[in-house]
Amino acid sequence: MSEQKHSWGMAIDLDRCTGCQACVAACHSENNLSVSDAESAAKGRAVHWIRVDRYYEGEFPDVRVKYRPVLCQQCDEAPCEPVCPVYATYHNDEGLNVQVYNRCVGTRYCGNNCPYSVRFFNWFDPVWAEPLPLQHNPDVSIREGGVMEKCTFCIQRINRAKDEARTDGRALKDGDVQTACVQSCPAEAMVFGDLNDPESRVSQMAKSGRATQLLGELGTKPKVFYLERAK
Amino acid sequence: MLPPTIPFQQVRGDLWRPLAGFSKRYSLILALLSAVALWGLIAWGYQIRVGIGVAGIRRPVFWGFYLVDFVFWIGISHAGTLISAILRLTDADWRKPVTRAAEAITTFALMIGGLFPLIHLGRVWLFYWLFPYPNSRLLWPNFRSPLMWDVTAISTYLTGSLIFLYLPMIPDVAQLAEHAKGWRLRLYKLMALGWTGSDREWHALERAMKLMAGIILAVAVSVHSVVAWDFAMAIAPMWHSTIFAPYFVVGAIFSGLAGLIVALNIIRKTMHLEAYLTPHHFGNLAKLLLLMSLLWLYFTFAEHLTVWYGNEPKEMNVFGARVRGRFSPEFWGMVIVNFVIPFILLGIRKLRSITTATIASVGILIGMWLERYLIIIPTLSLPRLAAASGRYSPSWVEISITVATFAAMAALYMVFSKLFPIVSVWEFEPHEEEQE
Numbered sequence: 165m166s167e168q169k170h171s172w173g174m175a176i177d178l179d180r181c182t183g184c185q186a187c188v189a190a191c192h193s194e195n196n197l198s199v200s201d202a203e204s205a206a207k208g209r210a211v212h213w214i215r216v217d218r219y220y221e222g223e224f225p226d227v228r229v230k231y232r233p234v235l236c237q238q239c240d241e242a243p244c245e246p247v248c249p250v251y252a253t254y255h256n257d258e259g260l261n262v263q264v265y266n267r268c269v270g271t272r273y274c275g276n277n278c279p280y281s282v283r284f285f286n287w288f289d290p291v292w293a294e295p296l297p298l299q300h301n302p303d304v305s306i307r308e309g310g311v312m313e314k315c316t317f318c319i320q321r322i323n324r325a326k327d328e329a330r331t332d333g334r335a336l337k338d339g340d341v342q343t344a345c346v347q348s349c350p351a352e353a354m355v356f357g358d359l360n361d362p363e364s365r366v367s368q369m370a371k372s373g374r375a376t377q378l379l380g381e382l383g384t385k386p387k388v389f390y391l392e393r394a395k
Numbered sequence: 396m397l398p399p400t401i402p403f404q405q406v407r408g409d410l411w412r413p414l415a416g417f418s419k420r421y422s423l424i425l426a427l428l429s430a431v432a433l434w435g436l437i438a439w440g441y442q443i444r445v446g447i448g449v450a451g452i453r454r455p456v457f458w459g460f461y462l463v464d465f466v467f468w469i470g471i472s473h474a475g476t477l478i479s480a481i482l483r484l485t486d487a488d489w490r491k492p493v494t495r496a497a498e499a500i501t502t503f504a505l506m507i508g509g510l511f512p513l514i515h516l517g518r519v520w521l522f523y524w525l526f527p528y529p530n531s532r533l534l535w536p537n538f539r540s541p542l543m544w545d546v547t548a549i550s551t552y553l554t555g556s557l558i559f560l561y562l563p564m565i566p567d568v569a570q571l572a573e574h575a576k577g578w579r580l581r582l583y584k585l586m587a588l589g590w591t592g593s594d595r596e597w598h599a600l601e602r603a604m605k606l607m608a609g610i611i612l613a614v615a616v617s618v619h620s621v622v623a624w625d626f627a628m629a630i631a632p633m634w635h636s637t638i639f640a641p642y643f644v645v646g647a648i649f650s651g652l653a654g655l656i657v658a659l660n661i662i663r664k665t666m667h668l669e670a671y672l673t674p675h676h677f678g679n680l681a682k683l684l685l686l687m688s689l690l691w692l693y694f695t696f697a698e699h700l701t702v703w704y705g706n707e708p709k710e711m712n713v714f715g716a717r718v719r720g721r722f723s724p725e726f727w728g729m730v731i732v733n734f735v736i737p738f739i740l741l742g743i744r745k746l747r748s749i750t751t752a753t754i755a756s757v758g759i760l761i762g763m764w765l766e767r768y769l770i771i772i773p774t775l776s777l778p779r780l781a782a783a784s785g786r787y788s789p790s791w792v793e794i795s796i797t798v799a800t801f802a803a804m805a806a807l808y809m810v811f812s813k814l815f816p817i818v819s820v821w822e823f824e825p826h827e828e829e830q831e
Contacts, residue, residue: 270517287448310517
């Protein structure tokens with residue numbers, strides 16, 4: 165394999181995040197996520213490839229809430245990958261931690277070994293109330309019951325942007341690919357791009373003094389960078 | 396008082412007697428156990444049809460009762476093989492009446508334990524994708540995954556322990572074939588492999604049994620190490636521990652011994668083998684059990700002490716939940732039944748008897764099931780990101796399947812003991828100490 169051409173990454177500015185959850189809604193409609201009812205959500209069966217974690221600081225009434233959108237960190241040393249017995253999850257040559265739904269037999273080991281808890285299991289075949297099936301994204305497969313799924317960094321959008329660039333006979337440039345969550349963030353807290361391109365916005369942000377990696381101390385080499393004010 | 400020696404004709408008569416006929420009680424219990432086992436099968440069918448979501452597992456607790464049961468039954472399987480292999484290799488004569496009962500536990504417990512990785516699969520109909528065979532996907536399984544090590548280790552162990560159970564049965568079935576009629580004759584004849592009892596055959600059998608004892612010992616240790624690595628290879632808090640492999644092996648032998656003592660006591664009572672399974676045997680097994688209890692305590696203490704001293708926040712979350720949090724009743728209950736009770740009942744010579752050994756063993760079986768529960772559930776409930784933590788409680792499907800496997804184990808054992816003498820006839824000779 166030649167040198168890695170792209171290394172997709174994301175930067176999230178936590179000082180900008182308002183916790184509005186637009187990213188969550190956008191991800192749901194882009195990636196054909198099942199919509200859970202109240203009962204299964206209470207059971208912890210809801211599927212959100214991106215979620216907004218809330219952390220509270222201080223004592224009531226003097227409380228500050230901190231939001232942190234958490235999605236698959238697309239680790240370069242992903243703990244979920246080696247434990248899968250059937251190669252349903254593996255590292256592709258653009259640094260993505262991809263999930264092959266059709267290979268998955270559902271051991272759920274990857275889910276246990278993900279320190280970020282961003283892997284989701286289809287406990288049943290997915291169902292959507294009418295008319296939701298009409299808005300399914302044709303570029304994204306529907307996952308059957310018994311398989312794992314997780315954030316793909318909107319790989320369908322990456323592929324489409326590459327196709328369009330090839331058709332136009334030009335190289336992919338920064339900003340050509342936007343994931344659904346990035347596109348929908350009203351506070352523009354999220355940026356997506358190629359970490360191999362030193363000029364890209366995401367590379368610049370990842371180099372910023374405010375950049376941190378979630379649980380980076382585990383050596384997972386996550387490719388999502390969180391920017392926050394130093395304390 | 397026991398007779399000075401039991402004549403061979405009488406030994407054979409006593410040990411063969413349970414094979415003939417069905418008492419009303421036997422049929423009733425077997426029917427009941429089979430019904431419970433069948434209910435478990437129905438529950439599994441329901442789960443396959445509707446989806447694994449009918450179980451109580453949920454993010455982040457992706458593994459629940461099924462994995463607890465898996466580790467538990469694989470642990471029980473160490474009863475036989477390991478104990479009987481060690482005793483065979485060390486030529487411990489007192490082992491002779493207990494080995495077959497132990498080896499049968501191994502085989503059946505493995506069959507049951509080996510089912511759980513299947514039961515817990517999201518898409519069980521594709522389980523064969525875990526086997527390395529040339530396929531249209533042009534893809535081998537991932538041998539870096541501890542689950543693949545499991546598949547390899549458990550299938551090796553099951554094959555090995557079947558052979559290990561079978562070899563010493565050959566002279567017995569050959570004898571049985573001489574006296575049987577009908578389908579029993581055909582079965583025994585087939586299994587005897589034309590055994591005539593020549594010197595050459597005895598030598599070959601003796602060599603094969605010694606060899607298998609050595610092999611199975613290594614395989615048994617490796618199997619439970621691999622089971623431990625299912626957890627220890629993961630970076631989850633309180634799983635990523637270097638001592639898990641030996642800790643699990645010790646726990647497995649511990650629970651296996653307890654299972655053996657309970658089974659032997661039932662066999663002794665129901666088949667009236669009081670003269671063959673004597674207080675001497677139970678005394679020796681009880682001493683072994685006490686030793687394993689102390690070893691288990693040592694490992695448990697070492698494991699928890701290092702976590703507590705290290706004081707790493709994520710590990711302490713799980714530690715706290717176990718020792719003083721919401722899992723503490725299970726934790727301290729486990730310590731009581733796995734250590735305190737056996738230590739009192741078996742450690743004090745005056746109290747040590749068949750009854751107390753059985754009571755302690757039943758407690759240990761519960762305690763060792765709890766131990767696996769305490770290893771799996773708290774860690775998964777409390778992942779590194781606090782916002783993702785969750786609670787697990789089993790559904791009726793998981794409980795049904797768990798209960799059914801105990802019934803299936805008992806039923807298989809009952810059927811086995813109707814087909815073959817549960818105490819090896821040809822190996823049996825009363826031990827000197829019994830001839831008081």
